[in-house]
Amino acid sequence: MSELNLDHSVPIALIGISHKTAPIEIREKVALDAKEQESVLRSLSKAFEIDGCLVVSTCNRTEVYISAEEYETVIPEIQRWLDGYKKSGYFTNEQYAYVLTGLDAVRHLFSVISSLDAQVVGEPQITGQVKDAYNLAKELKTTDSLLNKIISFGLQAQKKIRRNTFLADGAVSISFAGVELARKIFNTFDDRHLLLIGAGETAELAAQHFLEKGAGSIAVVNRTLEKARELAGRFNGKAYGFDELSSAFNGVDIVISATSSSDHVLSAEFMSEISKARRYAPMFLIDLAIPRDIDPDVDKIDGIYLYNLDDLQAIVQINLDKRKQEMPKSFKILDRYVVEFEKWIATHSTSSTINRLRRYFDHIRRSEMNRLRKRLPKDNMDEIDYLTQSIMNKLMHQHIKTLKKTATDPERHQQNVELMRDLYELDQE
Amino acid sequence: MKQLSQILSYILPVFYLCAVYIYYNIFFGKKKELENKTFPILIALLISHAAEIAIRLSSLRAMPFSTAFDALSFLAFSILFIYLLIESGIKNKASGLFILSFAFLLQLISSFNHTWERETNELLSSPTFAIHASLTVMGYTALSLSAIYALMYIIHHQNMKKRRFGAIYHQMPPLDYLESMSIRSVAIGVILLGVGIFMGHVQASRVLGSFWFADPKVIISDIIWLSYFTSYALARAMKWRGRWMAYLSLSGFLILMTSGVIVFTLTETFHKFY
Numbered sequence: 001m002s003e004l005n006l007d008h009s010v011p012i013a014l015i016g017i018s019h020k021t022a023p024i025e026i027r028e029k030v031a032l033d034a035k036e037q038e039s040v041l042r043s044l045s046k047a048f049e050i051d052g053c054l055v056v057s058t059c060n061r062t063e064v065y066i067s068a069e070e071y072e073t074v075i076p077e078i079q080r081w082l083d084g085y086k087k088s089g090y091f092t093n094e095q096y097a098y099v100l101t102g103l104d105a106v107r108h109l110f111s112v113i114s115s116l117d118a119q120v121v122g123e124p125q126i127t128g129q130v131k132d133a134y135n136l137a138k139e140l141k142t143t144d145s146l147l148n149k150i151i152s153f154g155l156q157a158q159k160k161i162r163r164n165t166f167l168a169d170g171a172v173s174i175s176f177a178g179v180e181l182a183r184k185i186f187n188t189f190d191d192r193h194l195l196l197i198g199a200g201e202t203a204e205l206a207a208q209h210f211l212e213k214g215a216g217s218i219a220v221v222n223r224t225l226e227k228a229r230e231l232a233g234r235f236n237g238k239a240y241g242f243d244e245l246s247s248a249f250n251g252v253d254i255v256i257s258a259t260s261s262s263d264h265v266l267s268a269e270f271m272s273e274i275s276k277a278r279r280y281a282p283m284f285l286i287d288l289a290i291p292r293d294i295d296p297d298v299d300k301i302d303g304i305y306l307y308n309l310d311d312l313q314a315i316v317q318i319n320l321d322k323r324k325q326e327m328p329k330s331f332k333i334l335d336r337y338v339v340e341f342e343k344w345i346a347t348h349s350t351s352s353t354i355n356r357l358r359r360y361f362d363h364i365r366r367s368e369m370n371r372l373r374k375r376l377p378k379d380n381m382d383e384i385d386y387l388t389q390s391i392m393n394k395l396m397h398q399h400i401k402t403l404k405k406t407a408t409d410p411e412r413h414q415q416n417v418e419l420m421r422d423l424y425e426l427d428q429e
Numbered sequence: 430m431k432q433l434s435q436i437l438s439y440i441l442p443v444f445y446l447c448a449v450y451i452y453y454n455i456f457f458g459k460k461k462e463l464e465n466k467t468f469p470i471l472i473a474l475l476i477s478h479a480a481e482i483a484i485r486l487s488s489l490r491a492m493p494f495s496t497a498f499d500a501l502s503f504l505a506f507s508i509l510f511i512y513l514l515i516e517s518g519i520k521n522k523a524s525g526l527f528i529l530s531f532a533f534l535l536q537l538i539s540s541f542n543h544t545w546e547r548e549t550n551e552l553l554s555s556p557t558f559a560i561h562a563s564l565t566v567m568g569y570t571a572l573s574l575s576a577i578y579a580l581m582y583i584i585h586h587q588n589m590k591k592r593r594f595g596a597i598y599h600q601m602p603p604l605d606y607l608e609s610m611s612i613r614s615v616a617i618g619v620i621l622l623g624v625g626i627f628m629g630h631v632q633a634s635r636v637l638g639s640f641w642f643a644d645p646k647v648i649i650s651d652i653i654w655l656s657y658f659t660s661y662a663l664a665r666a667m668k669w670r671g672r673w674m675a676y677l678s679l680s681g682f683l684i685l686m687t688s689g690v691i692v693f694t695l696t697e698t699f700h701k702f703y
Contacts, residue, residue, distance in 0.1 A: 164462040170599070184589060184598065187606040279668045282604055303671055305589055318594050322458075 013071040014105040016063035019119045022096040032057040041142045052144030056133045060119050067146045107338050113154040114161045122167040122323045145413045157337035165326040170319030175206045177312040178286045189214040195252040196220045198259035199227040206256045221248045258288040268297035275303045356426040361392045434484040438540045445533035452525040457596045471513045478506045502539035505532040507570040523600040527577045561628040568622030575614030576682030579675035582607040646692040653688045657681050
């Protein structure tokens with residue numbers, strides 16, 4: 001491994017492998033399931049000189065965050081340990097693994113939480129996955145006040161980005177694009193009736209999205225009535241054979257068609273009659289089949305809105321492009337939170353408090369030594385100097401011990417940090 | 430006082446234009462953060478407009494909607510107020526661009542045509558005048574909103590049919606929401622305007638006797654209202670829906686406004702009869 005370029009501003013480091021550095025074949029080998037994550041957290045906190053750790057493992061990334069004052073010595077050890085744990089050499093392989101430290105690691109974690117580093121930018125699942133990983137680490141008491149604060153800042157950045165940009169807007173999958181389109185016609189799906197033509201997986205998945213968004217009821221039409229019954233049963237709906245197509249359309253507002261038929265299942269003449277019977281009330285049709293199930297001329301009928309796979313793909317592409325356009329703005333917001341965090345760390349971290357405390361005690365010791373030098377002969381001054389230093393270190397040790405002891409209890413730790421800062425007026429330095 | 434009223438009157442269109450600009454940015458997805466700031470902006474605009482009306486009222490010592498241009502300003506205020514209520518009820522702010530643009534146009538025309546002379550028509554001192562005027566303005570407000578929602582419906586329908594999935598498509602509320610808002614507004618507008626016109630007739634007959642019946646603007650107003658009411662009632666009875674209802678609502682409003690312009694050109698005030 002080449003020499004690490006370490007950023008010492010924040011005592012945090014990250015070892016990771018993600019979709020940006022490794023193909024799926026590698027990522028699946030280093031992924032950690034819930035049990036493994038637990039075991040890694042326990043092992044790392046016991047086996048290494050670290051103050052805290054957090055493991056984020058999803059299908060797109062496996063990242064281990066470490067909070068440690070001496071992380072430069074710990075990183076290679078942990079990399080080797082992870083390789084041993086997963087019985088692979090990927091965590092020490094520079095081609096796939098990356099190591100970030102200090103503010104670079106913080107910025108990276110913020111971008112992961114905000115879904116700016118995701119494969120599909122803006123997808124909200126990653127935020128939930130990081131929250132789950134954090135909750136697990138907290139439960140196992142492997143986080144320290146620094147990791148707690150980083151997560152807290154990261155979640156604030158994510159909220160701000162979500163609120164002030166279009167990063168998470170619009171559907172980015174075909175089946176959700178169908179729902180998005182329907183939402184442009186119907187204000188709500190309550191009391192809207194859904195008709196599935198075809199009982200295959202594609203139709204089922206699309207129907208599931210509509211039902212999750214509150215569609216009132218479902219009917220399934222299929223050439224094989226048995227299959228229609230099976231699928232309708234899963235959704236508490238009604239089943240019809242193809243010979244009952246007209247009856248199946250009773251009160252229907254949304255139609256999803258995905259059969260393997262080589263001919264049109266719904267003709268323009270048939271749909272014209274249906275629309276007339278509905279007094280041209282809006283009806284939404286999605287044709288997910290190839291070749292198409294619905295005659296394209298159906299779209300010319302008053303009150304009918306017909307879309308096919310190409311239309312849905314176009315919506316997905318527009319939404320993806322829009323999300324990409326929002327990235328610079330999102331990173332600008334994210335960087336503001338990195339700066340905020342940097343300011344916070346400068347005034348509130350344990351190391352900063354310890355350094356200030358040391359300077360405070362040393363200042364008293366030196367001024368007393370200077371006074372003493374004027375009154376006492378020089379012969380024993382070195383020993384006295386050594387003695388005062390030793391006393392000071394002993395006094396300091398108790399303070400440091402207290403601060404480090406409460407590192408796993410963020411609230412108490414923060415109270416102690418603030419108490420010391422108030423007591424010795426460290427902020428007025 | 431008069432000077433302050435004049436200054437405020439000329440500033441108001443600028444305020445409306447600023448609000449339109451903010452809604453333009455929201456509509457075309459330029460600044461998402463503005464979405465959370467519209468409520469205080471609308472409140473500030475409403476207060477500014479209310480202050481302008483109050484100062485004019487105090488300066489003229491009469492209700493400031495006796496002339497056509499005064500009425501346009503009051504209509505803009507009323508539209509702004511109703512829109513504020515609508516926006517508070519729903520999350521979608523897309524209609525803001527359309528509604529506030531219309532209110533801006535009304536206020537612009539009004540601001541540059543205000544008269545600061547008090548009208549001394551005895552009709553205006555009648556106690557029922559305020560009721561007649563308020564109902565008429567509210568009726569016009571509802572019909573204006575109906576036409577705007579109908580216009581939005583037609584634009585959205587065209588975009589959906591022609592697969593134009595751009596910024597306008599993204600910001601538009603659902604078609605069935607636009608339709609129900611338009612239909613409800615027509616119903617409310619036709620009733621309020623009908624009662625308002627009727628109250629005006631009652632008041633005029635009390636004060637002026639019966640000769641005002643032959644007045645062209647009374648005849649035009651009555652015919653327009655009657656045809657508006659009849660076509661709306663017929664369309665509802667025949668269960669018209671979708672874009673045809675939107676076309677009806679929009680064309681009805683355009684005829685109403687055109688007739689209004691004709692009436693205004695005949696006389697400088699609503700309240701002088703031939």
